[in-house]
Amino acid sequence: xxxxxxxxxxLELLEWPNVYFFxxxxxxxxxxIAKVSALxxxxxxxxxxxxxxxxYTSFSVKSVVLNVDEIIAIYEKxxxxxxxxxx
Numbered sequence: 893x894x895x896x897x898x899x900x901x902x903l904e905l906l907e908w909p910n911v912y913f914f915x916x917x918x919x920x921x922x923x924x925i926a927k928v929s930a931l932x933x934x935x936x937x938x939x940x941x942x943x944x945x946x947x948y949t950s951f952s953v954k955s956v957v958l959n960v961d962e963i964i965a966i967y968e969k970x971x972x973x974x975x976x977x978x979x
Contacts, residue, residue: 895971896964896967896968899963899964899967900960900964903960903963904960908957908958908959908960909956909957909958909959910956910957911954911955911956911957912954912955912956912957912963913952913953913954914952914953914954914955914963914966914967914970914978915950915951915952915953915978915979916928916950916951916952916970916976916977916978916979917948917949917950917951917976917977917979918948918949918951918973918975918976918977919947919948919949919975920942920943920946920947920948920949921975924973924974924975924976925940925949925951927973928951928970928973928976931966931969931970932953932955932966933955935955935956936953936954936955937953937954937955938951938952938953939951939952939953940952
């Protein structure tokens with residue numbers, strides 16, 4: 893079973909296009925934050941929340957997506973960035 897197959901099954905139950913909430917945890921490094929930000933266009937709501945000690949950042953994005961494939965593609969690209977965890 894592929895990494896995102898279970899997510900795909902759940903998402904296919906929804907109607908598309910729809911608003912989707914992405915969430916990632918990553919090291920609090922400008923380069924990693926910029927790489928994940930680049931996965932989205934300028935029409936999204938992005939919220940960054942550093943951890944208590946500032947070592948990590950919670951990266952949340954609310955975006956309108958057209959279909960399940962778009963969501964899976966973003967998660968695949970994000971997880972290819974070292975240190976990024978998709979939630």
